[in-house]
Amino acid sequence: MALAPQAAPTTPPTKAWTQAWRVYLEPASLRMLSLGFSAGLPLLLVFGTLSFWLREAGVDRSTIGFLSWVGLAYAFKWTWSPLVDRMPxxxxTRWLGRRRSWLLVSQTIIVLGLSSIALTDPKVALSTMVWCAIAVAFGSATQDIALDAFRIESGDAEHQAALAASYLAGYRLAMIWAGAGALWIAAWAEGGFAVADAGAAASAATYQPGAWTVAYLAMAASMLPGMLTVLCSKEPAPRPIPPSKNAAEWLRGALVEPFADFLGRYRWHAALLLALIATYRISDVVMGIMANPFYVDMGYTKAEVATVTKVYGVVMTLVGAFAGGVLALRLGVMRVLMLGALLSAGTNLLFAWLSTQGHDVTKLMVVISADNLAGGIATSAFVAYLSSLTNVNYSATQYALFSSMMLLLPKLVAGYSGVFVDAFGYVHFFTSTALLGAPVLLLVWLASRVKTQTGTPQVTGPASPE
Known part of the structure; x- marks a missing residue:
């Protein structure tokens, strides 16, 4: 049965392919490319790259899994998003505007947090490092709230997929730097790529915390271009906020109305849409927590991981993100959302196969290529879909709610990933993460029958094949 097309954010595909691609050269798209870099830098530095550091320092897999709960800061950002949305x-704020002022403050928190992590050795003060990582996650989540609102207010519904793809491109470029860049700098600082590192035991034997200090200080400095971009960007046209007579009225406008608006527009369909949001990325997020410990345990060196997973793999994600944006313009978001869900879950099975192959860089490259290409397509369509559900009058609060729900359940489940691997091994772990994505396909099909309109949604029948 064919999937029903979205009423928004897409329209019937009338643009030529050249016109569709040209959208990435528009000023709004270029701003999102730059600001996406600022948003993407902190994530790996408190998750993926940090987990490599922790495993090299001898921290056990179960502890690394539980430390992934630092990411719950992203899952609960909706609780303070009304402040970012409304409080000057x-x-x-008088100097920069509401969005840019919050962006600059959050970026400053990230710089200070990364600098503190750089000066901490997890072998000596793991709890201190955790608190610094929480500060970075809080600043990064706050930056996401302001930046998502900035992005949504920077273009109409038709351009949201392209803005999302540009944002993701900058985001993934930052992940190359935060992943491969940090590993390369750490390898260089500890004596270069010639250092033998045949496995986890050898990795621990050559552990040098000073190398990671250099790498993380470099990452902190890398936030500065993003801060400069904020200062040079144009604030979106401010949305007038009616003055509140008292604190109760302010709280109603900041906390109650954004959620009441969503429930009022979608009624009982809201439960379906929120279920899809809460589970769409579960396969990728749960699997991703154990990815770097897996590479260390399989004997891959910093140089190999940096080159294959953090550069080549991220390039494939960029290809997927741009392809997803163009496909969404041509075919509709929901069709691409279904494709992304299918590919994201299916490619996890490739990791199960890879775990039986031993140390093989070529096979690692094949698996990473397929997985990241699928992830880019899925993420580009998903961000556009979340944007289409958002009322511009409450853009920061509503999008923060959606993106928080996207991470809450996956992060809770991912916390136990290390325990699962210790008990059952990597093959069963990766296979189980693929199976987690199966219910998502049904939810996407059901959600495709709900029109994302500004008013009350309607249920549509199956679309005619194009």
Whole structure:
């Protein structure tokens, strides 16, 4: 049965392919490319790259899994998103505007947090490092709230897929730097790529915390271009907020109305849409927590992981993100959303196969290529879909709710990933993460029958094949 097309954010595909691709050269898309870099830098530095550091320092897999709960800061960002949406920052908001002032403050928190992580050795003060990582995650989540609102307010519904793809491109470029860049710098600082590193035991034997200090200080400095971009960007046209007579009225407008608006527009369909949001990325997120410990345990060196997973793999994600944006313009978001869900879950089975192959860089490259290409397509369509559900009057709060729900369940489940691997091994772990994605396919099909309109949604029949 064919999937029903979205009423928004897409329209019937009338653009030529050249026109569709040209959208990435528009000023709004270029701003999102730059600001996406600022958003993407902190994530790996408190998850993927940090887990490599922790495993090299001898931290056990179960602890690394539980430390992934630092990411719950992203899952609960909706709780303070109304403040970011409405509360001005003294002096700074008058100078920069509401969105850019919050962006600059959050970026400053990230810089300070990364610098503190750089000066901490997890072998000596693991709890201190955890608190620093929480600070980075909080600043990064706050930056996401302001930046998502900035992005949504920077273009109409038709352009949201392209803005999302540009944002993801910058995001993934930052992940190359935060992943491969950090590993390369750490390898260089500890004596270069010639250092023998045949496995986890050898990795621990050559552990040098000073090398990671250099790498993380470099990452902190890498936030500076993003801060400069904020200062040079144009604030979106401010949305007037009616003055509140008292605190109760302000709280109603900041906390109650954004959620009441969503429930009022979608009624009982809201439960279906929220279920899809909560589970769409579960396969990728749960699997991703154990990815770097897996590479260390399989004997891959920093140089191999940096080159294959953090550069080549991220390039494939960029290809997938741009392809997803163009396909969404041509075919509709929901069709691409279904494709992304299918590919994201299926490619996890390739990791199960890889875990039986031993140390093989060529096979690692094949698996990473397929997985990241699928992830880019899925993420591009998913971000556009979340944007289409958002009322511009409450853009920061509603999008923060959606993106928080996207991570809450996956992060909770991912916390036990290390325990699962210790008990059952990598083959069963990767296979189980693929099976987690099966219910998502049904939810996408059901959600495709709900029109994402500004008013009350309607249920549509199956679309005619194009």
């Amino acid at each position: 920052i003294p002096l700074l």
